[in-house]
Amino acid sequence: MVAIEQDILGENDRYAAANRAAFAARGQFVLNLVSSPGSGKTTLLTRTLEVLNGEMPLAVVEGDQQTSNDADRIRATGAPAVQINTGKGCHLDAHMVGHAVERFADLTGGLVLIENVGNLVCPAAFDLGEHHKVAILSVTEGEDKPLKYPDMFHAADLLLLNKVDLLPHLDFDVERCIDYARRVRPDIEVLQVSARDGSGMQAWLDWLRAGLARVAATPASEAPAA
Amino acid sequence: MVAIEQDILGENDRYAAANRAAFAARGQFVLNLVSSPGSGKTTLLTRTLEVLNGEMPLAVVEGDQQTSNDADRIRATGAPAVQINTGKGCHLDAHMVGHAVERFADLTGGLVLIENVGNLVCPAAFDLGEHHKVAILSVTEGEDKPLKYPDMFHAADLLLLNKVDLLPHLDFDVERCIDYARRVRPDIEVLQVSARDGSGMQAWLDWLRAGLARVAATPASEAPAA
Numbered sequence: 019m020v021a022i023e024q025d026i027l028g029e030n031d032r033y034a035a036a037n038r039a040a041f042a043a044r045g046q047f048v049l050n051l052v053s054s055p056g057s058g059k060t061t062l063l064t065r066t067l068e069v070l071n072g073e074m075p076l077a078v079v080e081g082d083q084q085t086s087n088d089a090d091r092i093r094a095t096g097a098p099a100v101q102i103n104t105g106k107g108c109h110l111d112a113h114m115v116g117h118a119v120e121r122f123a124d125l126t127g128g129l130v131l132i133e134n135v136g137n138l139v140c141p142a143a144f145d146l147g148e149h150h151k152v153a154i155l156s157v158t159e160g161e162d163k164p165l166k167y168p169d170m171f172h173a174a175d176l177l178l179l180n181k182v183d184l185l186p187h188l189d190f191d192v193e194r195c196i197d198y199a200r201r202v203r204p205d206i207e208v209l210q211v212s213a214r215d216g217s218g219m220q221a222w223l224d225w226l227r228a229g230l231a232r233v234a235a236t237p238a239s240e241a242p243a244a
Numbered sequence: 245m246v247a248i249e250q251d252i253l254g255e256n257d258r259y260a261a262a263n264r265a266a267f268a269a270r271g272q273f274v275l276n277l278v279s280s281p282g283s284g285k286t287t288l289l290t291r292t293l294e295v296l297n298g299e300m301p302l303a304v305v306e307g308d309q310q311t312s313n314d315a316d317r318i319r320a321t322g323a324p325a326v327q328i329n330t331g332k333g334c335h336l337d338a339h340m341v342g343h344a345v346e347r348f349a350d351l352t353g354g355l356v357l358i359e360n361v362g363n364l365v366c367p368a369a370f371d372l373g374e375h376h377k378v379a380i381l382s383v384t385e386g387e388d389k390p391l392k393y394p395d396m397f398h399a400a401d402l403l404l405l406n407k408v409d410l411l412p413h414l415d416f417d418v419e420r421c422i423d424y425a426r427r428v429r430p431d432i433e434v435l436q437v438s439a440r441d442g443s444g445m446q447a448w449l450d451w452l453r454a455g456l457a458r459v460a461a462t463p464a465s466e467a468p469a470a
Contacts, residue, residue: 038373054281055393057363058247080394083365106395108334108365136392138281139309139364145249158384158407159282165310167281169332181384187413 030144037119038149041130046077048130050106050148051084052170054163055136058180062213063131063196067095069223075128079118081110081135083199088133093210098122098132113148129230141168149229152173157188161195168202171179176207178222183212256370256429259338261375263345267356273456274300274356277370278396279380281387283407286314287355288380288439288448290457293321295449300456301354305344307336307361314359321450324348335366355456368395375455377403383407383414387421394428402433404448 041048055058060080067076078099080088089101100118102110115132117164122130134141142151153174158181164171171177177199179192196208202207211218211226277286286306294303304325306314315327325439326344328336341358348356358374360367363470368377379400381389384407390397397403403425422434435451437444 045374054385055389057281057384063448083392085388085391087388087392101328106365106369108363135365136280137334137363139332139363140366143332156282158382158410159280162311162313163281165311168310184384184410184413187410198294 021135027143027215030112031117034145034147037116041147043128044125045234047132047233048148050132050134050146050151051154051175052134052141052151053154054138054159057154058213059133059154060091060182062154063133063213064091064095064212065219066223067092070129071096075125077122077130079115079126081133083135098133102137108137109136109144110134110146111144112227115146127234135244137164138167138170142173144227153182154174154178157190159183161191161198164199166200171199171202171206174203176205176209176225179208181212182217183215183237196244252392253369256338259342260371260373260390263338265341266372270351271353271460272356276306276358276360276374276377278367278377278400279362280364280385283380283382284293284439285359285380286317288406289359290317290321291445292449293318293323296355297322303348303351303356305340305341305358305417307359309361329394329397332362332363334363335370336360336372343371347414353460355452364389364393364396366369366469378402378404380406382409383416387417387424390425390428397432398423398428400429400432402435405434406437407438408443409441
């Protein structure tokens with residue numbers, strides 16, 4: 019099984035490199051959003067898109083086992099979205115994403131947001147060509163998730179602690195959770211947000227704008243090679 | 245890839261059949277608990293074990309990518325527990341479980357609870373030899389999960405809607421969620437529970453006792469063959 023896994027990941031990495039080159043050529047800032055099912059990814063995305071719509075080009079790739087519910091919700095914000103249904107699959111891979119973003123080939127610059135299948139295990143191993151994996155953890159899920167699913171939190175550059183509006187009704191220790199996340203990824207950035215009441219959204223939007231500014235300041239020739 | 249998947253599942257099914265025969269020979273009622281990370285499975289389990297301890301033999305198999313946190317929490321209730329760490333793996337398989345329950349070979353009758361890796365995709369395809377898959381869905385996760393992860397809800401015989409104490413603070417439509425679950429599994433049973441405030445726990449405990457009574461009334465010779 020090890021040999022098979024390496025073959026699959028090696029093939030994925032070749033597609034991911036091609037995606038990365040294409041994103042660099044178009045000056046796009048690309049995030050791979052990973053979380054458990056029900057962490058509030060899609061609601062966070064729709065709120066984000068509502069604010070950024072008109073400020074920069076936007077495109078979304080939605081991954082789910084079934085349904086196009088999420089792409090429908092995204093399109094309602096005015097942003098173009100492509101839905102990938104993975105069927106039996108527990109994650110997006112770089113090949114799927116490469117085909118999906120062909121639909122956005124007319125866009126230059128701006129933000130490409132890839133919402134992965136809700137799963138804290140499988141998506142960790144698959145590079146899609148993104149700039150950053152962003153892990154979203156709802157405070158309803160418990161503080162221990164970074165220790166129990168370390169691959170995902172190790173792979174993420176930013177942790178969004180979501181649904182903080184529910185903290186008064188929960189036994190959730192924010193500092194302990196952040197400590198656990200930093201045990202598996204010492205330099206992980208953390209933002210506390212609530213898509214529902216808007217808290218922390220400004221810091222998240224600023225983080226997005228800063229990332230896009232960095233990408234825009236990088237000549238394509240200096241971007242990571244394919 | 246299809247051929248490989250079938251080989252893996254075929255091998256798993258042979259181990260699952262052996263597990264099923266062993267459980268039948270010992271008169272044990274066996275559940276495979278499946279959910280997203282953070283649905284509250286372990287807290288529900290510890291509350292359940294605290295009540296049933298002394299009433300019937302109990303044994304727990306805990307699956308996580310990393311840590312033995314959950315087995316430690318289970319043992320604190322007095323029930324024996326074995327932790328399986330799956331490393332890169334996103335689900336338990338029947339071979340792992342067969343080895344784990346060897347530790348409980350001295351137990352006869354009662355309840356064997358297998359808490360799978362927190363994941364709404366991968367565990368759906370793997371029979372562990374259990375009597376029932378029980379899906380736990382926290383009301384913080386949103387109503388749409390049965391439609392987005394249909395394999396899991398199709399495979400489950402019982403849906404536990406957990407954390408209902410939080411309903412007053414959420415926009416969650418219980419009836420819609422149950423409707424969605426029944427679209428993918430028309431005869432799924434549903435119980436609304438909160439391990440935190442105890443609501444619905446009596447119905448869940450009665451469901452467990454009734455299942456064990458059915459198993460105890462079935463001669464091993466009439467149990468599903470290996």
